[in-house]
Amino acid sequence: MIGKALSHLLLLFLLSPLLLGVIGKTKALFAGRWGAPLLQPYFDLWKLARKEMVLSETTTWVFLAGPLIGFIVPPLAALFIPFGALPAPVSFNGDLILFVYLFGLARFFTAGAALDTGSSFEGMGAAREVTFSCLAEPTLLFVLIVLARLAGDLSLGAMLGPTLQPAWHQAGAALGLALVSLFVVLLVENSRIPFDDPNTHLELTMVHEVMVLDHSGPAFGLILYGAAMKLFVLGAVLVRMALPMTYPSFWLNLAVFIGGMLALAVLIGVVESIMARLRLIRVPQVLVGTTLLSAFAMVLLLRQ
Amino acid sequence: MIPNGCLSFRPGETLKLADIRPLPYADYARALLDLVAAGGRLSACFADAVDDSAKLALYALIARDRQGDLVLLKTAIGESFPSLTPECPQLHLFEREIAEQYGVIADGHPWFKPVRFHQAWISGRDAWNRPSDRRPLVGEMDFYRIDGDEVHEVAVGPVHAGVIEPGHFRFQCHGEEVMHLEISLGYQHRGIERLLIGGPRKATPFQLETAAGDTSTGHMTAYCQVIEALAGAEVPPRGEALRSVGQELERLANHVGDLGAIAGDVGFLPTSAYCGRLRGDYLNFTSELCGNRFGRGLVRPGGTLIDCGRELADLILKRLESVEYNTRGAIELMFDTPSVLGRMEGVGLVSQEAAEQLGLVGVAARACGLRRDIRLTHPTGAWRGNFDTIPQETDGDVNARAQIRRRELYAALGWVKKQLKKLPEGPHLIPPGKPGANLFTAALVEGWRGELVHVALTDDTGRFRRYKIVDPSFHNWNGLAMALRNEQISDFPLCNKSFNLSYCGFDL
Numbered sequence: 001m002i003g004k005a006l007s008h009l010l011l012l013f014l015l016s017p018l019l020l021g022v023i024g025k026t027k028a029l030f031a032g033r034w035g036a037p038l039l040q041p042y043f044d045l046w047k048l049a050r051k052e053m054v055l056s057e058t059t060t061w062v063f064l065a066g067p068l069i070g071f072i073v074p075p076l077a078a079l080f081i082p083f084g085a086l087p088a089p090v091s092f093n094g095d096l097i098l099f100v101y102l103f104g105l106a107r108f109f110t111a112g113a114a115l116d117t118g119s120s121f122e123g124m125g126a127a128r129e130v131t132f133s134c135l136a137e138p139t140l141l142f143v144l145i146v147l148a149r150l151a152g153d154l155s156l157g158a159m160l161g162p163t164l165q166p167a168w169h170q171a172g173a174a175l176g177l178a179l180v181s182l183f184v185v186l187l188v189e190n191s192r193i194p195f196d197d198p199n200t201h202l203e204l205t206m207v208h209e210v211m212v213l214d215h216s217g218p219a220f221g222l223i224l225y226g227a228a229m230k231l232f233v234l235g236a237v238l239v240r241m242a243l244p245m246t247y248p249s250f251w252l253n254l255a256v257f258i259g260g261m262l263a264l265a266v267l268i269g270v271v272e273s274i275m276a277r278l279r280l281i282r283v284p285q286v287l288v289g290t291t292l293l294s295a296f297a298m299v300l301l302l303r304q
Numbered sequence: 305m306i307p308n309g310c311l312s313f314r315p316g317e318t319l320k321l322a323d324i325r326p327l328p329y330a331d332y333a334r335a336l337l338d339l340v341a342a343g344g345r346l347s348a349c350f351a352d353a354v355d356d357s358a359k360l361a362l363y364a365l366i367a368r369d370r371q372g373d374l375v376l377l378k379t380a381i382g383e384s385f386p387s388l389t390p391e392c393p394q395l396h397l398f399e400r401e402i403a404e405q406y407g408v409i410a411d412g413h414p415w416f417k418p419v420r421f422h423q424a425w426i427s428g429r430d431a432w433n434r435p436s437d438r439r440p441l442v443g444e445m446d447f448y449r450i451d452g453d454e455v456h457e458v459a460v461g462p463v464h465a466g467v468i469e470p471g472h473f474r475f476q477c478h479g480e481e482v483m484h485l486e487i488s489l490g491y492q493h494r495g496i497e498r499l500l501i502g503g504p505r506k507a508t509p510f511q512l513e514t515a516a517g518d519t520s521t522g523h524m525t526a527y528c529q530v531i532e533a534l535a536g537a538e539v540p541p542r543g544e545a546l547r548s549v550g551q552e553l554e555r556l557a558n559h560v561g562d563l564g565a566i567a568g569d570v571g572f573l574p575t576s577a578y579c580g581r582l583r584g585d586y587l588n589f590t591s592e593l594c595g596n597r598f599g600r601g602l603v604r605p606g607g608t609l610i611d612c613g614r615e616l617a618d619l620i621l622k623r624l625e626s627v628e629y630n631t632r633g634a635i636e637l638m639f640d641t642p643s644v645l646g647r648m649e650g651v652g653l654v655s656q657e658a659a660e661q662l663g664l665v666g667v668a669a670r671a672c673g674l675r676r677d678i679r680l681t682h683p684t685g686a687w688r689g690n691f692d693t694i695p696q697e698t699d700g701d702v703n704a705r706a707q708i709r710r711r712e713l714y715a716a717l718g719w720v721k722k723q724l725k726k727l728p729e730g731p732h733l734i735p736p737g738k739p740g741a742n743l744f745t746a747a748l749v750e751g752w753r754g755e756l757v758h759v760a761l762t763d764d765t766g767r768f769r770r771y772k773i774v775d776p777s778f779h780n781w782n783g784l785a786m787a788l789r790n791e792q793i794s795d796f797p798l799c800n801k802s803f804n805l806s807y808c809g810f811d812l
Contacts, residue, residue, distance in 0.1 A: 120459070203465050204794055276571050278643070
């Protein structure tokens with residue numbers, strides 16, 4: 001099991017920055033540029049790791065706890081979910097709740113670190129982030145409940161296990177709605193367009209980015225790495241739902257998973273390229289709409 | 305009809321200083337308010353020290369768009385004067401400016417604060433009793449504050465996250481909603497108006513080309529018109545045409561850049577990226593023309609310093625074809641995307657009434673349904689008789705300001721092509737003579753942001769005794785503050801970009 005867990009984590013640590021590279025490349029091509037190299041996120045992390053860290057005198061340990069917990073949580077959460085057909089290393093009944101609230105814990109500390117600086121910008125960012133997250137949370141839970149009901153099991157390993165493929169034949173409509181809802185949650189949770197703009201430098205409009213304005217050097221590196229891994233973990237759930245096939249060959253399963261993840265990154269890049277960001281005031285409305293969509297998925301399932 | 309004692313003239317004409325009779329202040333005030341009530345716009349208002357007297361001469365220059373003329377009013381003031389701002393909000397900043405420059409007090413001014421935070425030009429005087437032994441710090445004033453448990457204050461700048469000019473913005477917010485925005489500038493004050501006293505000198509053209517760096521051609525054209533009027537010189541048609549090409553290229557580069565920046569702010573990548581590149585293409589056209597991407601060294605008194613031969617004109621025309629195609633593509637894509645329109649529509653509203661009261665000019669005024677364009681109402685040079693339509697939008701929101709830019713872009717493309725296809729024959733430069741003595745003149749130019757006003761008064765030897773510059777940003781910053789009322793604070797960057805005002809043009 002330890003070997004499985006290690007290979008799981010190795011995959012996560014090695015591949016997660018690549019997703020950001022693929023997104024960046026896709027966006028660059030849409031903008032008519034060559035863009036930064038695919039491996040740029042790795043270079044950035046290496047650069048930040050060697051930099052000096054500037055700490056404000058007004059901050060406390062909370063300021064550093066934010067990046068640290070934001071970095072630790074995604075690998076922990078990754079242990080509960082299968083990467084494609086590669087089974088989850090850790091699985092127990094009800095681990096889906098732990099999965100959801102591990103990210104809640106990370107968010108709590110990120111927001112705490114932002115408030116710790118006492119900056120009005122970071123306070124605004126923290127307020128926006130928690131507002132959006134608490135509106136996105138019901139959607140995530142509804143999606144997981146749909147999966148749990150289909151699998152008849154409350155562990156993520158089983159919900160995203162081999163029973164998923166027959167479930168598409170049995171309840172395709174419900175799963176389809178759940179998939180769309182999960183994609184929206186993925187965009188919100190990872191502060192992507194149309195909900196947030198990861199590339200903006202305008203402190204008044206930022207959501208996630210403004211919360212980490214004061215972090216620098218290795219601490220900022222941890223934040224970026226943690227964010228990349230969060231995208232990878234949530235993306236893995238989405239990819240598994242969309243590509244539920246299980247093959248006898250380990251390598252084929254791995255190839256399907258990695259191919260799916262890269263396709264997801266391209267899809268995110270395309271979405272970011274072809275649409276503008278929503279007005280901040282519209283974001284909650286969209287999220288409530290998504291919650292209704294996911295609730296509808298569950299209703300469809302219960303009717304059967 | 306103009307009130308008694310006022311002088312009416314057209315841009316490019318001169319008045320003899322001796323002919324400008326000061327009115328008693330009460331008559332001056334009544335005449336000014338009457339003219340504004342009849343649709344006049346306050347283009348400039350400034351004071352001038354009177355030789356060997358403690359009094360100041362106060363001038364007000366009112367542009368009448370329908371008549372196409374300017375009306376000049378003059379009065380004399382002592383150490384204080386009754387403020388007319390409560391009746392005429394357009395005067396608001398002008399009165400603060402006069403108070404700061406000459407250390408006089410505008411009695412009853414509702415918002416009496418410094419503008420640029422410099423010491424008074426007359427030593428030992430200060431309208432706010434600030435210590436005279438040190439320079440005031442920029443932003444050293446009482447900001448407007450709203451108190452309350454749930455009210456919070458957000459201060460942005462003067463150092464910003466992007467590479468832009470310095471300015472300080474103070475928001476009073478209730479949650480995400482902005483109740484009030486106060487803008488405090490002055491960080492780039494270089495004292496240009498004082499530098500120009502005693503001019504023109506060799507350095508003067510270079511100083512004016514950098515009054516607002518993105519409006520080099522515009523400010524320089526206004527300065528040249530002042531010099532030409534003072535010297536009674538004519539500009540050859542070829543020079544006029546080349547000047548207009550330079551100005552429209554400036555408009556093209558800036559409007560394309562602005563639309564790209566608006567797209568960037570709403571996170572719409574393709575237009576943002578393409579417009580960034582295309583702006584460079586337009587700047588390069590200017591560079592082909594005069595050797596400088598911002599048009600420095602193109603315009604000089606008497607015409608243009610550099611001629612544009614047939615070969616160069618054809619080269620620019622040929623390159624313009626593909627650049628125009630790409631520009632239209634990038635811009636139409638933006639205006640065809642619902643998510644972009646949804647982001648711009650109804651955001652940053654300025655009502656027509658507010659625009660009129662604040663005296664907005666240029667793009668911002670035309671977006672509020674006002675018909676304000678110097679090329680139409682007070683045309684000079686190549687514009688005379690050649691410009692008959694101006695784009696107008698009525699919504700007054702970010703979308704309207706973006707639409708104005710888009711429509712002006714297409715018009716400017718047409719203008720540049722038309723002028724370059726058949727440049728008038730003849731010389732491009734006839735150096736003017738020396739400026740006349742004891743004269744008054746004013747030049748109005750429609751820069752890409754809006755109306756630029758340059759006013760000059762000469763002394764006995766034909767040197768400037770006072771030179772006044774009014775950049776469109778001076779009128780329009782208050783429009784931005786109004787646009788933010790009851791808006792989301794997260795929409796500020798977008799509103800700001802839709803105005804895209806100059807900091808140094810304001811600070812001078």
